[in-house]
Amino acid sequence: MEGITKTFGKVQANKDIDFQVKFGEIHALLGENGAGKSTLVNVLSGIYTPDSGSIFIRGKEVKLTSPRVAIDEGIGMIHQHFKLVEVMTAQENIMLGQKGSHFLHSEALTQKITELSERFQLGVELKKKVYDMSVGEKQTLEILKVLYRGANILILDEPTAVLTPQEIEKLFQIMKRMKDAGCAVVFITHKMNEVLTISDRLTVLRKGEKIKTLETKDTNTRELAELMVGHPVDLAIKRVATTIGATLLKVKNLTCVNEEKVQVLKDLSFTLASGEILGVAGIAGSGQKELCEAIAGLYPIQSGQILFK
Ligand SMILES: Nc1ncnc2c1ncn2[C@@H]1O[C@H](COP(=O)(O)OP(=O)(O)OP(=O)(O)O)[C@@H](O)[C@H]1O
Ligand SMILES: [Mg+2]
Numbered sequence: 001m002e003g004i005t006k007t008f009g010k011v012q013a014n015k016d017i018d019f020q021v022k023f024g025e026i027h028a029l030l031g032e033n034g035a036g037k038s039t040l041v042n043v044l045s046g047i048y049t050p051d052s053g054s055i056f057i058r059g060k061e062v063k064l065t066s067p068r069v070a071i072d073e074g075i076g077m078i079h080q081h082f083k084l085v086e087v088m089t090a091q092e093n094i095m096l097g098q099k100g101s102h103f104l105h106s107e108a109l110t111q112k113i114t115e116l117s118e119r120f121q122l123g124v125e126l127k128k129k130v131y132d133m134s135v136g137e138k139q140t141l142e143i144l145k146v147l148y149r150g151a152n153i154l155i156l157d158e159p160t161a162v163l164t165p166q167e168i169e170k171l172f173q174i175m176k177r178m179k180d181a182g183c184a185v186v187f188i189t190h191k192m193n194e195v196l197t198i199s200d201r202l203t204v205l206r207k208g209e210k211i212k213t214l215e216t217k218d219t220n221t222r223e224l225a226e227l228m229v230g231h232p233v234d235l236a237i238k239r240v241a242t243t244i245g246a247t248l249l250k251v252k253n254l255t256c257v258n259e260e261k262v263q264v265l266k267d268l269s270f271t272l273a274s275g276e277i278l279g280v281a282g283i284a285g286s287g288q289k290e291l292c293e294a295i296a297g298l299y300p301i302q303s304g305q306i307l308f309k
Helices: 037-044 067-072 090-095 107-119 135-148 165-180 192-198 221-229 288-295
Strands: 002-008 011-017 026-030 052-057 060-062 075-078 153-157 184-189 201-206 209-215 247-257 263-273 303-308
Touching: 002 037, 011 037, 026 037, 026 165, 026 192, 026 221, 037 052, 037 075, 037 153, 037 184, 067 075, 075 135, 090 107, 090 135, 107 135, 135 153, 135 165, 165 184, 165 192, 184 192, 192 221, 201 221, 209 221, 247 288, 263 288, 263 303
Parallel strands: 011 209, 026 184, 026 201, 075 153, 153 184
Antiparallel strands: 002 011, 002 052, 052 060, 201 209, 247 263, 247 303
16 A cells, blocks of 8 residues: 545544555554554555555555455455344355355355365354354354455454454464465554564554554564554553542442343442542453443443442
């Protein structure tokens, strides 16, 4: 990608960005929130048309005027929010919108998909309905879908945000197999440890600009943090001595249901004292947002209590 510029109103999401990814490498795209990572890969996958700039694949200029054109050029994007039809099976989702998709269950097609799944050890159960799948399984299905469409440049936009540590390990193995098969893999994250674990090279973006591309083996957390924010960062957190005081917030047996009547918080209890920082850990979508909103009075409570002071 050469000189990619993309603006949204007054925001310059990408400013004159040069970015190159090689076949056979995992290339991490790193940057803070709003740095322009998603915009750049959305340009690469034909979702956005850049204001200016050019894209070349194997040295040949391509005009990626739509996602369909991009996929025909071998570019496949795994979105953070999956685009799957819940009531259909894995195989039906893969075949959807494909030429000859009215032969959804033909033997030859099943065999082709099975071979691909086995080759990359994806373990997708082709007859399973999407609504019966875990988040990790859905993501693997998305990967199989783009591989089936012939993608050899694979883009994963923050794929690990929704995964458990075990699922992340499995995804990294799949990414390595894609790289070994000669694919170019673009991996977006803002977790530095993941970048250092899995990527061969990385590119740092900051406020819409490309700051630097470097070999992963030549860098470290400290340098990456500095490149990301633009000034030296002290990564050693000084723990100030505090005295834990009286209980300020008490959450007792809190249960909330969403609009679909699904329990998003189940019988949750904890206390928070003055002078204390309470961490809430969990993969995205585990109820963190609903918890914060319920405490702030923005989310309806089905049962339980929130006591302040
Ligand atoms: N469709 C859009 N309309 C308006 N502004 C947008 C749009 N997409 C992105 N932006 C803006 O462009 C800038 C870059 O956004 P982008 O989503 O590319 O960042 P990012 O690096 O992917 O961030 P994050 O880590 O939060 O996903 C931000 O200021 C964002 O608000
Ligand atoms: Mg993004």
